[in-house]
Amino acid sequence: xxxxxxxxxxxxxxxxxxxxxxxxxxxxxxxxxxxxxxxxxxxxxxxxxxxxxxxxxxxxxxxxxxxxxxxxxxxxxxxxxxxxxxxxxxxxxxxxxxxxxxxxxxxxxxxxxxxxxxxxxxxxxxxxxxxxxxxxxxxxxxxxxxxxxxxxxxxxxxxxxxxxxxxxxxxxxxxxxxxxxxxxxxxxxxxxxxxxxxxxxxxxxxxxxxxxxxxxxxxxxxxxxxxxxxxxxxxxxxxxxxxxxxxxxxxxxxxxxxxxxxxxxxxxxxxxxxxxxxxxxxxxxxxxxxxxxxxxxxxxxxxxxxxxxxxxxxxxxxxxxxxxxxxxxxxxxxxxxxxxxxxxxxxxxxxxxxxxxxxxxxxxxxxxxxxxxxxxxxxxxxxxxxxxxxxxxxxxxxxxxxxxxxxxxxxxxxxxxxxxxxxxxxxxxxxxxxxxxxxxx
Amino acid sequence: xxxxxxxxxxxxxxxxxxxxxxxxxxxxxxxxxxxxxxxxxxxxxxxxxxxxxxxxxxxxxxxxxxxxxxxxxxxxxxxxxxxxxxxxxxxxxxxxxxxxxxxxxxxxxxxxxxxxxxxxxxxxxxxxxxxxxxxxxxxxxxxxxxxxxxxxxxxxxxxxxxxxxxxxxxxxxxxxxx
Amino acid sequence: xxxxxxxxxxxxxxxxxxxxxxxxxxxxxxxxxxxxxxxxxxxxxxxxxxxxxxxxxxxxxxxxxxxxxxxxxxxxxxxxxxxxxxxxxxxxxxxxxxxxxxxxxxxxxxxxxxxxxxxxxxxxxxxxxxxxxxxxxxxxxxxxxxxxxxxxxxxxxxxxxxxxxxxxxxxxxxxxxxxxxxxxxxxxxxxxxxxxxxxxxxxxxxxxxxxxxxxxxxxxxxxxxxxxxxxxxxxxxxxxxxxxxxxxxxxxxxxxxxxxxxxxxxxxxxxxxxxxxxxxxxxxxxxxxxxxxxxxxxxxxxxxxxxxxxx
Ligand code: NA
Ligand code: NA
Numbered sequence: 001x002x003x004x005x006x007x008x009x010x011x012x013x014x015x016x017x018x019x020x021x022x023x024x025x026x027x028x029x030x031x032x033x034x035x036x037x038x039x040x041x042x043x044x045x046x047x048x049x050x051x052x053x054x055x056x057x058x059x060x061x062x063x064x065x066x067x068x069x070x071x072x073x074x075x076x077x078x079x080x081x082x083x084x085x086x087x088x089x090x091x092x093x094x095x096x097x098x099x100x101x102x103x104x105x106x107x108x109x110x111x112x113x114x115x116x117x118x119x120x121x122x123x124x125x126x127x128x129x130x131x132x133x134x135x136x137x138x139x140x141x142x143x144x145x146x147x148x149x150x151x152x153x154x155x156x157x158x159x160x161x162x163x164x165x166x167x168x169x170x171x172x173x174x175x176x177x178x179x180x181x182x183x184x185x186x187x188x189x190x191x192x193x194x195x196x197x198x199x200x201x202x203x204x205x206x207x208x209x210x211x212x213x214x215x216x217x218x219x220x221x222x223x224x225x226x227x228x229x230x231x232x233x234x235x236x237x238x239x240x241x242x243x244x245x246x247x248x249x250x251x252x253x254x255x256x257x258x259x260x261x262x263x264x265x266x267x268x269x270x271x272x273x274x275x276x277x278x279x280x281x282x283x284x285x286x287x288x289x290x291x292x293x294x295x296x297x298x299x300x301x302x303x304x305x306x307x308x309x310x311x312x313x314x315x316x317x318x319x320x321x322x323x324x325x326x327x328x329x330x331x332x333x334x335x336x337x338x339x340x341x342x343x344x345x346x347x348x349x350x351x352x353x354x355x356x357x358x359x360x361x362x363x364x365x366x367x368x369x370x371x372x373x374x375x376x377x378x379x380x381x382x383x384x385x386x387x388x389x390x391x392x393x394x395x396x397x398x399x400x401x402x403x404x405x406x407x408x409x410x411x412x413x414x415x416x417x418x419x420x421x422x423x424x425x426x427x428x429x430x431x432x433x434x435x436x437x438x439x440x441x
Numbered sequence: 442x443x444x445x446x447x448x449x450x451x452x453x454x455x456x457x458x459x460x461x462x463x464x465x466x467x468x469x470x471x472x473x474x475x476x477x478x479x480x481x482x483x484x485x486x487x488x489x490x491x492x493x494x495x496x497x498x499x500x501x502x503x504x505x506x507x508x509x510x511x512x513x514x515x516x517x518x519x520x521x522x523x524x525x526x527x528x529x530x531x532x533x534x535x536x537x538x539x540x541x542x543x544x545x546x547x548x549x550x551x552x553x554x555x556x557x558x559x560x561x562x563x564x565x566x567x568x569x570x571x572x573x574x575x576x577x578x579x580x581x582x583x584x585x586x587x588x589x590x591x592x593x594x595x596x597x598x599x600x601x602x603x604x605x606x607x608x609x610x611x612x613x614x615x616x617x618x619x
Numbered sequence: 620x621x622x623x624x625x626x627x628x629x630x631x632x633x634x635x636x637x638x639x640x641x642x643x644x645x646x647x648x649x650x651x652x653x654x655x656x657x658x659x660x661x662x663x664x665x666x667x668x669x670x671x672x673x674x675x676x677x678x679x680x681x682x683x684x685x686x687x688x689x690x691x692x693x694x695x696x697x698x699x700x701x702x703x704x705x706x707x708x709x710x711x712x713x714x715x716x717x718x719x720x721x722x723x724x725x726x727x728x729x730x731x732x733x734x735x736x737x738x739x740x741x742x743x744x745x746x747x748x749x750x751x752x753x754x755x756x757x758x759x760x761x762x763x764x765x766x767x768x769x770x771x772x773x774x775x776x777x778x779x780x781x782x783x784x785x786x787x788x789x790x791x792x793x794x795x796x797x798x799x800x801x802x803x804x805x806x807x808x809x810x811x812x813x814x815x816x817x818x819x820x821x822x823x824x825x826x827x828x829x830x831x832x833x834x835x836x837x838x839x840x841x842x843x844x845x846x847x848x849x850x851x852x853x854x855x856x857x858x859x860x861x862x863x864x865x866x867x868x869x870x871x872x873x874x875x876x877x878x879x880x881x882x883x884x885x886x887x888x889x890x891x892x893x894x895x896x897x898x899x900x901x902x903x904x905x906x907x908x909x910x911x912x913x914x915x916x917x918x919x920x921x922x923x924x925x926x927x928x929x930x
């Protein structure tokens with residue numbers, strides 16, 4: 001009963017269009033003041049301690065690193081490299097765009113940033129080459145979504161933070177600890193490469209069917225030059241993933257190191273950015289980080305309320321007595337997340353849903369890392385369809401296309417992503433194999 | 442703030458690695474950077490609280506605007522005002538709770554674990570940030586009620602990207618493989 | 620009439636000595652008071668995390684906790700850090716002399732101005748050192764990175780050995796040892812075994828150099844507001860729960876040592892008398908260094924009672 005009231009209130013407040021963070025906070029306050037004997041002091045306490053967590057600090061660091069990379073010339077060099085490798089196949093620049101998105105995704109933690117970084121260069125180039133605009137926009141909007149699946153990923157950090165410390169018991173009653181940022185990052189590698197390949201294949205197939213232009217084949221020397229030019233960007237992949245896997249850095253430290261690294265290559269190595277631009281990037285990053293951290297604070301309050309009312313456990317027990325197995329549960333989860341993807345952006349969805357879904361999933365025998373990857377793929381799909389789809393907005397801004405037109409344009413790739421979502425949902429090994437092989441699970 | 446925090450953690454990590462190299466050990470060992478993490482966290486807490494207030498002014502806080510964008514303008518205006526006033530209410534309540542909490546703390550000798558700063562100073566960020574945020578919400582609500590203007594942040598835009606010079610680089614990209 | 624509710628929050632699993640003792644206290648307290656008191660135990664940081672729980676207790680959001688003794692520094696009672704000093708407690712008997720005697724009482728008295736009343740001391744056990752390198756002489760520690768829990772005394776202890784202390788959450792230690800973020804750590808055998816640390820540490824030196832313990836505390840206003848007869852019953856229940864905790868933790872540490880030995884994954888090293896003396900000597904400066912923090916008179920009195928200390 002109480003859970004229904006909590007959710008009804010939350011949804012009602014959110015639909016008025018007020019900031020999600022405020023809706024979360026007001027729901028908690030209303031509930032605490034009227035319906036429960038949770039001492040109000042503990043709410044105050046949680047407000048203070050909610051973001052006093054070193055893991056969360058990876059978010060601002062990755063945002064900062066991403067912003068340096070986005071206009072630090074890294075994207076351009078990655079595009080050149082990708083183009084030199086696959087430009088001569090069917091789909092040419094389109095295929096190169098998918099690959100460049102995948103490469104950029106491996107240094108940036110955000111999807112819209114990937115769309116901007118690659119799309120703002122690639123889209124005009126594709127149109128110039130004779131590709132239909134909608135084809136280009138479709139490729140970019142969907143491939144950009146790789147930004148949160150291929151590590152590093154801000155959404156994965158958010159998932160780790162949102163589920164961290166919550167109590168989850170497996171089917172036999174043993175406590176299962178939540179997924180760490182490092183585990184999630186490594187787990188994202190294989191699904192990321194798979195989805196990139198699938199999107200590439202869709203691009204290739206459509207280009208082959210419609211006989212879109214191809215580029216002349218680059219020589220090995222040209223490829224080598226392009227590779228050498230983007231080596232600084234590629235090294236960042238090694239730095240972040242290698243650093244986390246080898247244990248040289250915690251994910252937060254890796255994020256801080258990559259921000260410094262991105263700054264150095266943007267300003268001193270590639271010199272596509274001058275020192276004058278730095279304050280603006282810092283301010284923009286701080287503004288964006290503050291917004292996310294503010295949602296996190298209030299979401300922590302909300303999930304404390306959930307835990308205090310024992311809601312996830314109640315759902316979990318109800319599900320297991322009702323005989324819901326993991327197959328049905330994940331189907332419901334997917335539908336729920338896809339619906340949520342219609343109205344909210346990724347960070348908020350994960351912050352609100354993950355603490356509730358996590359104990360239930362674990363109780364049904366689902367691995368925390370698997371659930372995390374699955375949620376991330378869901379978020380990717382959500383970013384690519386209206387009415388709320390950040391990637392679509394960004395792509396429409398770059399392509400100067402209407403959202404409706406773009407919605408049709410992304411269809412083939414979106415269907416590919418949905419098929420991939422099914423695969424990730426029901427083949428846990430896609431997510432679990434690599435971290436297990438590396439002894440991280 | 443974000444820049445300083447980044448540098449701080451970078452230095453702390455660099456220190457951790459360099460100190461294990463024998464020739465640096467004697468110089469770096471006496472430097473104790475165990476407070477770096479804590480300082481970084483508190484810097485971000487302050488940044489987040491005041492940044493959130495700044496964000497109200499720049500309209501960066503995201504909401505679910507699907508529904509209110511399809512209702513008639515009059516209802517829409519009323520709903521948005523309601524949302525803004527809720528924001529003001531929430532931040533006022535939090536600010537007051539925070540102020541009480543900080544006042545209670547200032548009477549104790551509570552300090553932070555690593556730097557041993559008085560806790561109440563660190564936690565001052567909550568009431569100050571919340572009241573400032575409340576003020577911003579009221580400001581935005583007032584402007585909206587009077588002029589119907591609402592700050593809006595374009596989330597599609599990553600700060601600092603200059604679109605105009607992109608087409609040039611685009612042709613370079615295509616040319617690179619010729 | 621509805622019962623008096625005691626919310627007892629702790630940060631470990633129910634099947635640990637502390638968790639079992641908390642449950643035992645619940646059972647006995649409810650029995651002895653004839654149901655006038657209801658104890659709700661929240662294990663696993665379900666309600667409050669390590670960092671939050673003391674503030675939550677002071678605010679009255681929970682009534683009972685069992686935090687690690689070294690957590691009292693940040694609320695302004697640094698005297699408890701005396702327990703962290705290396706080699707200050709030679710054995711369990713010495714510990715009991717301290718905690719059951721005037722020092723234990725005096726330390727608890729220091730909590731009262733903070734709105735806290737101490738009820739009992741609960742053991743976790745004595746700490747051993749571990750690393751992937753043989754740790755015998757003090758020089759062996761030089762340049763190695765050791766995980767510690769946040770404590771100025773422990774920081775000073777490893778610095779005295781020339782090692783680099785790294786504060787880290789308990790839950791992250793296994794991964795950090797496995798990947799080499801830190802080289803070694805100090806802990807009780809049962810903590811090491813339950814976190815599987817022995818699988819990623821080639822050598823464990825049985826130094827017994829330090830002690831980890833908890834204090835069971837209650838909110839002062841709440842406690843003093845209870846009828847005297849109820850308090851008597853609760854104290855009785857607490858006494859029995861304490862006995863259970865202490866016997867259980869002693870047993871688990873012994874079992875853990877045996878299991879670690881049987882696993883063959885870590886080599887257990889016992890120091891000779893001379894080697895032990897060398898370690899004591901190397902760590903002796905810590906006493907001076909933190910003397911002003913913890914209180915020189917207290918340290919002296921403590922050493923006198925326990926018969927421990929650097930020499
Ligand atoms: Na990424
Ligand atoms: Na969507």
